[in-house]
Amino acid sequence: MVERTPFLNFFTHLILFVGFVFCVAPFVVVAIAASHNLKDVNDVPMSLLPGSDFWVNIKTAWTTADLGPKLLNSFIMAAGVAAGKVIISALTAFSIVYFRYPGRTLIFWLIFVTLMLPLEVRIVPTYAVVADVLSPYQAILDVTGISWLIEKVSGVRVSLSLGLLNSYTGLIMPLIATATGTFLYRQFFLTVPDELTEAARMDGAGPLRFFIDILLPLSRNNMAALGTIMFLWAWNQYLWPLLITTDQSHATAVTELKQLIPNVGGIPEWNIAMAGTLIVMLPPLIVVVAMQRWFVRGLIATEK
């Protein structure tokens, strides 16, 4: 930049180019392997010239793993998580920043702590909760004696129960129950000038009006960034959908990849497996490329 460094520049280009190749190579290999027939894909070494069976393999992978409905499920889950996060985080951040009520600090910390423990480490009990989402409330009623009281008074035995396994709600809700987005909004709301709030109040706007007409339009950038990140994050979830979708009709595209692992016996159908991989990795890749700005911004902002 400031001085002439021909040797260093040469090495810079060289190393970056090598990094570029290593970064792109897996994508290219997957695409080429997906275009070979069964014999060519198992050749050693595999030919790096594309074969002619690309669409045939894509079609086979599509039907083997039943990818049509699975991609739709993935899309519903990812969009649901993104939308839920964008809305619920905004509401919570508004409450924390713009109101003074008793217990506000406690609420802040209750939400903050959820950042610490990702879903993966508390997976077994979360599964139990989703299997019967009202079980916590039933337990509270039982322990506090309220259900005993109700039974005495009205003769009705309270038994709350609502299973969410194999449902979109069960897929989506636990993924929303973290604090990631809340802090993104909080940081942003704190930078919104107080004068704006004063002016709105002087014009007679209540909290709801201020939130909908002023705060939300101002947060458009944050919403796009958070939405992008959450969409990708949810699309790429694996362990959670694997557990709670015991029924095929709610399985997602990413969990279906397991169906495509070639069997040990016989000639492995890597061409089909790679065609399936390509289909599954394409949607998030398109989102990253198309929403690059929001992706980078959202990533950096949510993790801080």
Place this chain on the structure above:
Amino acid sequence: MEKRVTFSRWTIGILFAVPQLLLIFTFFYWPAGQAVYWSLTLQQPWGGGNIWVGLDNFRSILSNADYWNSITASLIFAGISTGLAMFIALVLAALTDRQLAGSRLYRVVLIWPYGIAAPALALAFRFILAPEAGFMAVVNQVWPGSWDPGLDGTDAMASIIIAFSWKYVGYNFIFFLAAFQAIPRSLIEAAAMDGSGVVRRFWDIQFPLITPTIFFLLVINITESFQDSFGIVDIMTSGGPANATNLMVYKIYSDGFRGLDYSGAAAQSIILMLLIIVLTIFQFRFIERRVHYR
């Protein structure tokens, strides 16, 4: 930081927080409490509730050689893949930040891997590193039997490390590049005027200024290596061969859902939770330092 102007109707304020509170109570605090309860009790085989066993579950886990094997494997995996992913990303980001011709292209492409689902890239790498087809088959033709992740534990571990690192180079690159670009250009130009070269400027100016990012990424990479590794392990090795890649989250899953040992799995979850909490607290100690540079 607090707002000077707020709204006085605080009942509405609380209502705004209710959806989030219900969600985290049902799907976070209750399960977390449940995990603690299960880890201290033992489920009766024929129903009839749980009996209190105190710390017995922890004792039996900690005296189990398989569990220690899983911890060792997780630590090896975390250490090597974090080191690899961070070092490569740091070099690439530092070089991209020199803004030579073509750096815009690298800035776009090098972040792609992070967008890919771990199981998808795992399947891709399973093919690329397969011993009978793909590219490692060439190595096996020259030195027969030198590479087989299906039989050799070290090869299997190497495979999952490669797959994980590939994804997280992209992630670390994004943060390192942002950190480099946040350094005022005038600082580097001033150093150049004083006659320091590119390497000298890197070690004396840029590197010290990005140390907060390094600490931050170190913690994130380690915690992610505990979580995001599940899909990679499940697709590439299923914990094998001979438990060589049976990482902690994978073991929780297989003990809890395949072995139906809820108490054992819960106790393992608690240990992992504590580990992650310690790491997170460690990270927050450095947050202060990170903010200073802004």
